[in-house]
Amino acid sequence: MRQRHCTCVVVLAALTWLTSACGCQTAWAGPGGDQGTARGNGGATLRLLTYNIHHARGMDKKLDVERIARVIRQAKADLVALQEVDQRTRRTGGLDEPAELARLTGMHVSYGKAMDFDGGAYGIAVLSRWPVEQAQTHRLPGQAGQEPRVALETQVRAGREGPSVSFFCTHWDHQLSADRLRQARRLAELSELAKGDLVVLAGDFNDPPASESVKHLLKTFQDAGAKERPMLSCPADKPTIQIDHILYRSDRKVRAVEATVLDEAVASDHRPVLAVLEVAPKSAPAASPGPNPSNARADGQFDRVTGCEHFAFLRARMSEGLGGPARQAAKSWHVSMCTGPDGAAYVLDAENCQVYRVAEGTVRLLAGDGIRGWRDGPADRARFDFGVGSYQDAAIACDDQGRIYVGEGLPGRLRRIARDERGRWQVTTLSGGGDKMPKRGQSIPAREMKFGCASRFALDTDGSVYFATYGGVYRVADAQGSLVASTEELAPQIGKSIHDWHVGGSHIADGWFYWMPGGGPNLYRLDIHTGQAERFAGVGKIVQGLDGPTLKETGFHTVFIVYTPDAKAMFTGGGDEGVIRKIQDGRAAHLQKDGTFLAGGRKTGWRLCSPLCVDSQGRLYTETGIYAWGGWVVRVSFAPADTQGQRSKP
Numbered sequence: 001m002r003q004r005h006c007t008c009v010v011v012l013a014a015l016t017w018l019t020s021a022c023g024c025q026t027a028w029a030g031p032g033g034d035q036g037t038a039r040g041n042g043g044a045t046l047r048l049l050t051y052n053i054h055h056a057r058g059m060d061k062k063l064d065v066e067r068i069a070r071v072i073r074q075a076k077a078d079l080v081a082l083q084e085v086d087q088r089t090r091r092t093g094g095l096d097e098p099a100e101l102a103r104l105t106g107m108h109v110s111y112g113k114a115m116d117f118d119g120g121a122y123g124i125a126v127l128s129r130w131p132v133e134q135a136q137t138h139r140l141p142g143q144a145g146q147e148p149r150v151a152l153e154t155q156v157r158a159g160r161e162g163p164s165v166s167f168f169c170t171h172w173d174h175q176l177s178a179d180r181l182r183q184a185r186r187l188a189e190l191s192e193l194a195k196g197d198l199v200v201l202a203g204d205f206n207d208p209p210a211s212e213s214v215k216h217l218l219k220t221f222q223d224a225g226a227k228e229r230p231m232l233s234c235p236a237d238k239p240t241i242q243i244d245h246i247l248y249r250s251d252r253k254v255r256a257v258e259a260t261v262l263d264e265a266v267a268s269d270h271r272p273v274l275a276v277l278e279v280a281p282k283s284a285p286a287a288s289p290g291p292n293p294s295n296a297r298a299d300g301q302f303d304r305v306t307g308c309e310h311f312a313f314l315r316a317r318m319s320e321g322l323g324g325p326a327r328q329a330a331k332s333w334h335v336s337m338c339t340g341p342d343g344a345a346y347v348l349d350a351e352n353c354q355v356y357r358v359a360e361g362t363v364r365l366l367a368g369d370g371i372r373g374w375r376d377g378p379a380d381r382a383r384f385d386f387g388v389g390s391y392q393d394a395a396i397a398c399d400d401q402g403r404i405y406v407g408e409g410l411p412g413r414l415r416r417i418a419r420d421e422r423g424r425w426q427v428t429t430l431s432g433g434g435d436k437m438p439k440r441g442q443s444i445p446a447r448e449m450k451f452g453c454a455s456r457f458a459l460d461t462d463g464s465v466y467f468a469t470y471g472g473v474y475r476v477a478d479a480q481g482s483l484v485a486s487t488e489e490l491a492p493q494i495g496k497s498i499h500d501w502h503v504g505g506s507h508i509a510d511g512w513f514y515w516m517p518g519g520g521p522n523l524y525r526l527d528i529h530t531g532q533a534e535r536f537a538g539v540g541k542i543v544q545g546l547d548g549p550t551l552k553e554t555g556f557h558t559v560f561i562v563y564t565p566d567a568k569a570m571f572t573g574g575g576d577e578g579v580i581r582k583i584q585d586g587r588a589a590h591l592q593k594d595g596t597f598l599a600g601g602r603k604t605g606w607r608l609c610s611p612l613c614v615d616s617q618g619r620l621y622t623e624t625g626i627y628a629w630g631g632w633v634v635r636v637s638f639a640p641a642d643t644q645g646q647r648s649k650p
Contacts, residue, residue: 042161042162042163042197042281042282043162043163043278043279043280043281043282044158044159044162044163044278044279045257045276045277045278045279046078046079046158046165046198046200046276046277046279047075047076047077047078047079047274047275047276048077048078048079048080048081048200048202048224048246048274048275048276048277049072049075049077049079049080049081049272049273049274050080050081050083050169050202050203050204050244050245050246050272050273051068051071051072051080051081051082051083051268051270051272051273052082052083052084052171052204052234052244052268052269052270053068053082053083053084053085053267053268053270054084054268054269054270055084055085055086055089055091055092055097055122056068056086056092056097056267056268057268058266058267058268058269059235059236059237059265059266059268059269060266063092063093064267065095065097065100065101065104066104067266067267068101068267068268069100069101069104069105071262071264071267071272072101072105072107072127072272073104073105075262075272075274077127077129077274078128078129078130078158079126079127079128079129079156079165079167080107080126080127080128081124081125081126081167081168081169081202081203082098082101082124082125082126082127082169083124083169083171083203083204084122084124084171085097085098085111085122085123085124085125086117086118086120086121086122087111087113087120087121087122087123088119088120088121089117089118089119089120089121089122090118090119090120091118092120094119094120097125098110098111098125101125101127102127105127107127107128107129108127108128108129108130108131108132108156109125109126109127109128109132110125110126110128110132110135110152110154111123111124111125111152112124112125112126112135112137112150112151112152112169113137113150114147114148114149114150114171115147115148123150123152123171124150124152124169124170124171125152125169126152126154126167126169128154128156128167130156130157130158130159131156132154132155132156133155133156133157134154134155135152135153135154135155136152136153137150137151137152137153138150138151138152138153138168138186138190140170140172140182140183140186140187141179141182141183141186142173142176142179142182142183143176143178143179146173146175146176146179147173147174149170149171149172149173149179149183150170150171151168151169151170151186151187151190152168152169152170153166153167153168153190154166154167154168154169155167158279162279163197163198163252163279163282164197165197165198166199167200168187168190168191168201169203170183170187170203171203171204172184172204172205172206172207172213173206174206177207177211177212177213180205180206180207180211180213181212181213181216183213184205184212184213184214184216184217185216187201187217188216188217188220191220191249197250197251197252197279197282198248198249198250198252198254198277198279199221199248199249199250200224200246200247200248200249200275200277201217201221201245201246201247201248202224202244202245202246202247202273202275203244203245203246204233204234204243204244204245204270205243205244205245206243207243208241208242208243209223209229209242209245214245217247218247220249221247221248221249222247222248222249222254222256223245223246223247224246224247224248224256224259224275224277225245225246225256225259225260225273225275227256227259228259228260229242230242231244231259231260231261231273232261233261233270233271233272233273234269234270234271235269235270236264236265236266236267236268236269236270236271237265237266239261239271244261244270244271244273245273246259246273246275248275248277250279252279252280252281252282253279253280254277254278254279254280255277255278256275256276256277256278257276257277257278258274258275258276259273259274259275259276260273260274261273261274262274336348336350336394336395336396337396338396338397338398338404339398340398340402340404341398341400341401341402342359342402343359344357344358344359345357345358345359346358346366346396346398346404347363347396348386348394348395348396348406350386350394351386352368352370353368353370353371353372353373353383353384353385353386354366354367354368354369354370354384355367355368355384355396355404355406355417365380366379366404366417366425367379367380367382367384367404367417367425367427368380368382368383368384369381369382369383371383372384372385372386373385374413374429374433375427376415376426376427376428376429377426377427378424378425378426378427379417379424379425379426379427380425382415382417382427384406384408384415385408385413386408386409394406394407394408394409395407395409395457397457397458397459399459399463400461402418402419403416403417403418404416404417404418405417405430405457405459405465407457408432409451412432412433412449412450412451412469413429413431413432413433413451414429414430414431414432414446414457414465414467414476415427415428415429415430416428416429416430429447430446430447430465430476430479431446431447431449431451431465431476431481432446432447432449432450432451433447433449433450434447434448434449434450435448435450436448436449436450437449437450437471437474437481437483438474438481438482438483439483440483440486442482442483443480443481443482444480444481444482445479445480445481446476446479446480446481447479448481449474449476449481451467451469451474458508458513458514458515459508460508462477463477464476464477465477466484466508466513466528468513468515471483471486471487472484472485472486472487472489472490473485473490473513473515473526475528484513484526484528484531485526485531485533489531490526490533493532493533493534508528511527511528511529512525512526512527512528513525513526513528514526
């Protein structure tokens with residue numbers, strides 16, 4: 001297909017793919033083995049090639065796949081991203097170009113179809129020296145009427161001891177700069193899910209280095225050819241533009257050994273671009289992602305509980321609904337979670353309006369039929385409403401009897417999921433859905449209350465529930481709702497108007513109700529018996545990237561607040577910072593491991609609205625990703641010495 005110019009991207013990332021990916025199209029696996037340039041000890045020298053092959057039709061108008069294969073062989077490439085690749089089209093005589101290139105080069109191949117074309121398919125392909133562990137095709141955004149664009153992601157490992165590599169190939173729009181920027185942003189989002197050793201973006205971006213789309217990627221990536229600019233590659237006979245790029249990012253030390261445009265002016269209308277990257281062994285330390293004061297550490301051991309790195313579905317019918325292996329189950333986006341007294345974890349999927357139960361390595365659908373709405377009754381037929389898009393607001397908690405409570409923020413309802421006398425899971429509405437709120441000294445039926453953005457509820461040990469919402473802090477107990485403290489009463493005490501605020505997080509312990517109005521930067525607490533409130537932690541401004549030695553010197557921007565069972569430590573997390581902090585003995589610390597920040601920033605992918613919960617053993621649970629399609633639920637265990645001490649006092 002002839003175009004003005006076109007784009008292909010290569011992304012290398014170290015992820016261990018755990019299940020089949022939707023949209024994966026693997027055409028043929030060649031005979032290539034585990035040879036290559038891997039050095040051992042986790043290091044490797046990788047030769048990366050991006051090449052728009054123009055369906056193997058050269059500048060001389062001849063169709064010659066062997067000529068393209070010869071260019072690849074001579075480049076001695078380990079990983080190759082190809083664009084404008086035909087599969088069994090009439091214009092190429094029905095030739096399966098991906099399979100033929102794999103045969104001629106002795107490499108493994110994956111193919112990603114962008115669209116049906118000329119009796120066959122038209123798209124992109126990846127050739128790999130090493131076996132392909134997994135492949136997935138991602139659709140990219142674009143205006144209606146434009147040529148469909150995709151990104152092909154393949155997972156390989158560079159030799160037995162080399163880094164794992166996730167390789168993305170893409171072809172961006174050749175007409176609209178606005179579409180290219182959208183496609184760059186989507187690719188950046190996809191690359192954020194890569195948590196491994198190396199991420200490389202390489203290809204024909206249809207945009208020069210100074211374009212908004214490329215500059216967007218360069219915010220987090222290095223340009224392998226930055227020292228060699230301009231690297232002109234199109235048109236092949238007399239190159240005048242640089243639209244083929246190779247970018248990289250890694251937590252390891254990576255050196256761009258070589259970047260060059262190969263001297264091939266005939267085989268295609270683009271010249272191939274080669275980059276050689278030297279990746280250090282895993283033991284080599286990378287640069288610190290941010291300030292790391294020795295007095296602000298909270299070390300922990302991390303392990304994955306459930307989740308995969310891409311979108312999948314639960315396929316197996318289990319005793320309590322659809323289910324399957326926990327590490328092969330993908331969540332949707334905007335989740336919350338909790339743990340029960342039996343050690344099970346419960347994950348709330350706000351996008352799909354469902355609740356899952358994770359236990360003994362298996363995840364099962366517990367409640368919700370996947371249709372947005374409001375319906376009580378048998379759990380598998382119940383319906384939930386957590387809002388739409390960015391207005392979703394949801395929370396989940398479990399009491400010591402194993403009953404699950406779900407908060408719907410915008411409808412303002414509190415629902416309970418519990419077993420009936422016959423052991424069947426049932427959903428019941430406890431409060432909300434009405435049109436009134438109680439005043440001081442007044443009690444009204446809880447189901448007549450009208451909450452707003454009230455999902456961040458807190459369960460007390462006596463079975464009562466506390467909400468911080470518009471109008472003040474409210475209590476629901478025995479099907480009745482009452483006012484604990486109004487906004488008018490609280491504002492003078494905490495020095496902040498809370499008439500219109502979205503509650504970032506809340507928790508209750510030892511007669512204190514903790515909450516964070518508007519997501520921060522201060523954490524407040526309210527004596528539920530006296531109605532007196534005070535600032536518990538924070539400085540009135542958000543402190544980015546650096547924790548203070550005391551609570552009063554630390555700024556917060558958080559969405560979730562949880563306590564350990566012994567009330568000796570508190571965790572806050574979520575928010576725009578994406579930082580999880582541990583509060584203990586009057587001090588606040590970033591959650592770290594071996595002196596490295598593990599919560600917040602690209603290193604873990606923990607982002608806005610990553611929920612928190614703590615189980616009966618004091619282990620912290622959180623999820624990875626900012627509205628990630630896929631993602632992990634991660635458990636953090638702490639050494640006994642790490643939680644010694646007394647509960648901090650103001």
